[in-house]
Amino acid sequence: MMILGYAALLCGSLLSVALLVITFRKNRKLFYKSNGFLNESFFLGENVVENTSFFCAKNYYRSQLIQQLDYWSYRVISLGFTFLTIGILSGAVWANEAWGSYWNWDPKETWAFITWIVFAIYLHTQTNKNLRGPNSAIVASIGFLIIWICYFGVNILGIGLHSYGSFPSTFN
Template sequence: MVYQLAAEAAVDQDLASLSDHLIIAMIVAYAAALFLFALEAAYGRRTALKNNRLVPLAAGAPGAAAPAAVGGSSTVDLDADPPSGASGGDGLEVSVRDSEPRASASRSVLGTVALVVSVAGFLLNLGQIVTRGLAADRWPWGNMFEFVVAICLCAVAAFLYAAFRYQARYLGTFVLLPVVLLLGIAARWLYSEAGPLVPALHSYWIAIHVSAAIVATGAFMVSGAAAITYLVAHRTEVKRAAGERVAGIAAKLPSPELLDRVSHRFVVIAFPLWTFAIIAGAVWADEAWGRFWGWDPKEVWSFITWVVYAAYLHSRATAGWKGTRSAWIGVIGFACLMFNFFGVNYMFSGLHSYA
């Protein structure tokens, strides 16, 4: 019996060691993919994207090509500054769409390699989480380190979905940069050895409430990256409208309209999950603490984040706020999300202080 227990402990230790090695491997993979995506963004050829629901061909726009041409593997060089009749301000989006009938982004073979490396990093990330969970014999998100690693996994998963489904690999630099930074912070300052959960987390609700929050956060990260990229692209178009020449990565970003649609699409995906996470958390709180709501800092900031993203969706649906104004609301929502994640855990004490 003693021999069997010792053997099981050794197996657990082996899995924990494997999990720790996978942390380094996935950081290296993500960093390499980030570097390759940055090279593609800076030196790739601006190429027309395929026509689909998210990337529509502007009907009747000057110089518009036939849908069949856009739907193929076009390698049209679009590096030259497009003509612009924009006058700046909120009306810029309409004129940008007229001056860029075909959505485009910087493309090169480096981006394809970066996408493959990103998939490899994702698999290493997934392997790290699985092996750590098996080593500790529990759900592997019981502390800040594990939560960061799981969020990065979901962020990369959302990015890969966007890259394959919406041709949005141009977001690779903007998504993987915070992923690499977060993983570096987690490995350097948040790391904790695999072990049992604190007593308060011994519940099946951790697999429901925390999982929903993690998946929603990953999707919100992609939305936030698209919103920030939108603001850069919008500023670029304003400069072009003023007759200034733009160079570097900013000159090869997709049109602001496309980035706005991508950002909105991922908020639509993440918001119901975040809503469910809050509701599930309230039910768990009632079971654990005898109340649904107690104004705990984590509860308050989760609700603030929900309100900001609800305002984002409401403003787009009712007031027609698209473009710059909605992008800023999305950025504020993402800032609230990150403060809820880091600031609340380290600046306030409460029932959710498991860091």
């Protein structure tokens, strides 16, 4: 359950990162073409109308893409959040049987809880129409980094009850 949850959350977070990239590239002019005497503002008439309609259509499709990325990011993260919740709860039941307590505040358990909190914040930002889009995508991007800390960082450190993936120490 945890691996399915992390996989879905990573995919949804990547969709949110793509949303952020498209949103911030929209407001930036990366290339400006000018050949000295002639630039776009020099031409008048039909070219201006055609260029205007082209840019309006381009902005329309870009806003549609942003809305679709936001929609699919929300759906995939909701699925991953469900899997993560089931994984944490079933892991707590298993821990009670194996170790005699539901929660030990082990680093892996703590980071799984932090991941759960970050994505709960993301889901709550999606309920407010003013916070959808780039605002909630920033929270999902933070969640992307948190997942990598939880999944690899804790294992590399090799401390706690879940240190099954740690590197052996070469220092004696």
